[in-house]
Amino acid sequence: MFRIYLGVTFLYSQQLLPGMKCNVCGGKIEETFLVKPIGTYVKDSKGKKHLICSQCQKKLPSKEQVLEKL
Numbered sequence: 001m002f003r004i005y006l007g008v009t010f011l012y013s014q015q016l017l018p019g020m021k022c023n024v025c026g027g028k029i030e031e032t033f034l035v036k037p038i039g040t041y042v043k044d045s046k047g048k049k050h051l052i053c054s055q056c057q058k059k060l061p062s063k064e065q066v067l068e069k070l
């Protein structure tokens with residue numbers, strides 16, 4: 001049971017840790033103690049995902065405004 005738990009944690013943090021940066025301001029995405037990034041993904045018209053930090057989300061409340069800045 002413990003081994004399964006460790007494996008899941010390892011995969012989860014590996015997926016999220018390597019230099020998560022905001023695609024608008026280039027700032028580092030803050031992480032909670034659960035290693036979950038505080039940010040959102042915005043999809044453009046081509047379906048490409050862009051990571052946006054919480055600060056830029058506040059400045060650019062609509063998806064259209066975010067995409068203009070990319």
Ligand SMILES: [Zn+2]
Pocket residue numbers: 022023024025026027052053054055056057
């Ligand atoms: Zn940002």
